[in-house]
Amino acid sequence: MEFSVKPEPGHAGLTREMFGLDQDGKDTQICVVEERPLTIYLNGQEIVTVMTIRDYPEYLALGYLLNQHMLLPNDHVTGVDYDEDIETIVVRTERKTNYEKKLRKKTLTSGCAQGTVFGDLMEHIDGVELPTEAVLKTSWLFALSRKINTQPSLYLTAGAIHGCVLCEADRPLIYMEDVGRHNAIDKIAGYMLQNSLTSKGKIIYTTGRLTSEMVLKTVQMRIPVLISRSGFTAWGVELAQRTGLTLIGRAKGKRFIALAGQERIRFDSETP
Amino acid sequence: MEFSVKPEPGHAGLTREMFGLDQDGKDTQICVVEERPLTIYLNGQEIVTVMTIRDYPEYLALGYLLNQHMLLPNDHVTGVDYDEDIETIVVRTERKTNYEKKLRKKTLTSGCAQGTVFGDLMEHIDGVELPTEAVLKTSWLFALSRKINTQPSLYLTAGAIHGCVLCEADRPLIYMEDVGRHNAIDKIAGYMLQNSLTSKGKIIYTTGRLTSEMVLKTVQMRIPVLISRSGFTAWGVELAQRTGLTLIGRAKGKRFIALAGQERIRFDSETP
Known part of the structure; x- marks a missing residue:
């Protein structure tokens, strides 16, 4: 089984035709990718606004919080509520969360796009052991x-x-x-x-x-x-x-x- | 006069030779760009840590703060102190600054690299008039x-x-x-x-x-x-x-x- 999730370039809202001029001053038309803000909340707390194409906001919010260690792998997620109109998504957990302090310390990375790592960049990976048998x-x-x-x-x-x-x-x-x-x-x-x-x-x-x-x-x-x-x-x-x-x-x-x-x-x- | 400032790819510390394997399993060597954190302070306040090649830390710090509207165009800058060892740079101004509140609201943009805009993304450009006579x-x-x-x-x-x-x-x-x-x-x-x-x-x-x-x-x-x-x-x-x-x-x-x-x-x- 290949590509159980794959890009859908024809999907409405991901791209837009835009009109302009080319090098000869002739009218031209080009397909341009959308970029919209999405504000991610964890329970009551506003965490971050990311720029995104917004095709999988739920996965983006969950993965972002997980990769920032704000959502823990064994957290029980009780809801993920996406509101397209007001460009927000709220992830709710059983555990009470409070990342006020963590939010203050941030590192902007050289990644394309967002790329902020809040604080403890290295802290969480020092104990990780990657499988040696993988090839x-x-x-x-x-x-x-x-x-x-x-x-x-x-x-x-x-x-x-x-x-x-x-x-x-x-x-x-x-x-x-x-x-x-x-x-x-x-x-x-x-x-x-x-x-x-x-x-x-x-x-x-x-x-x-x-x-x-x-x-x-x-x-x-x-x-x-x-x-x-x-x-x-x-x-x-x-x-x-x-x-x-x-x-x-x-x-x-x-x-x-x-x-x-x-x-x-x-x-x-x-x-x- | 062209290129009064230009890239200096041969400058020590900007790149490093690294050793690895190629597709045939043969030893190979490649020139790789450096990427280091630099923490920017404005007066007593830690603002952000950016990933950078660190060739012009003073310009980076000044320009970053200026583009975030934390340094104002007519601010009197009294000092820019770069400490390579502890990877920090401090910009000092005559005006007292306090961006605690501003630092809490942030937008991560789709730019390559850092790209955080603190809050009021649009606020500052709505009044700008770009010269119409420019060609x-x-x-x-x-x-x-x-x-x-x-x-x-x-x-x-x-x-x-x-x-x-x-x-x-x-x-x-x-x-x-x-x-x-x-x-x-x-x-x-x-x-x-x-x-x-x-x-x-x-x-x-x-x-x-x-x-x-x-x-x-x-x-x-x-x-x-x-x-x-x-x-x-x-x-x-x-x-x-x-x-x-x-x-x-x-x-x-x-x-x-x-x-x-x-x-x-x-x-x-x-x-x-």
Whole structure:
């Protein structure tokens, strides 16, 4: 089973035709991706306003809160109420939450899109152990790149968008897009929580750069392999090395570079 | 005079050689851009931690605070103290500042990199009037694209980086890069403040996407033309139309698309 969630570039409200001029002064028309604010509340508390395409607001809110450690993996979520008109979403939990203090300390990361990490950036990943038995076959990697890059998407339709894909072996499962790649990975985290999907055997593919926060989010989602067709930052690589994440960048066609966790890679493909 | 500030890809500390494996399992080496936290203080108050390459921390801090309206254009800056060891920078002003309340309300934008706008996103630009007499010749645009894209840069050396360039007519003046394009444009704002550069006749060129916040920052810097080789979001376009900014995207070779402020464009180039 592949792409049980995939981009729906034709879905109403995700893109808009806009009219302008081209280089010759001629009228032209272009398909542009939407970008709207969404304010996320946790119980009574306003947490953050993110810019998003708003295709899966529930997954985004849940995944965002989870990846910020404001929602705990065993929290009982009693409701997720999305109100499109006033551009808000409220996540309710049985546990009483109060993140006033946490909200004051924030780090803006170099991620595309939102990318704020509240405070304790490293605190939560130091104890994480990524499975050592997980492997990545190069044949899977090449198959994933091909399947993902040829799948109809908002990126192919309108550009100016990032994607993250949850994969297993050579199969892309959940493909999320957003104006920011952090939203895209948060939506995957929210989907996994809501559908009780485990991280076992999973791989994340992203179209965006491998910066510190993408590495941290992948690690705290307990997923041992992160692949991108884009490049690295040095701190992203350092964090991957420190946490034992397999980090692969510049994956294009049958090429790639692995800068951390190389021991998981099985070279089973013929390369030219 | 062109490129009075330009990227210095060979500068120590901006990139690092890292070692890994390629697709054939062979040892390989790659130049990767640095990404480090920098915590910005305004007087006694911690404002934010941004991820940055840290080449112009003073301009970044000044421009960030200015673009967040925490530093006012006529504030008297009494000191900018950068401490590399503890990764902090303190901007001091004669005026007493207190942004406790402002810091609580934040919007995470779809920009690459930081991109947090504290609260009143729109409030400050509704009164701005961009000069109607400013023009953009297509010959300038094509010359700028060529000069900027062939200038040695961290982007060409290591990738995973964005750039913003302050230009005048067909001349690129100040070329800043960073892991986030918001940092890059903030550094330009800081440079302009510190060097008393006016916005008259200026143009901003960016390598990144034209999202809402890039448009807002350009408008509040009073610069009437924003050009990118990347794409648009619909809200970015709407804001440009509302504020009268000339917004040009997908500028590649001798092609481009203008979606706002087309009346400033002078088509003086032969196109094939």
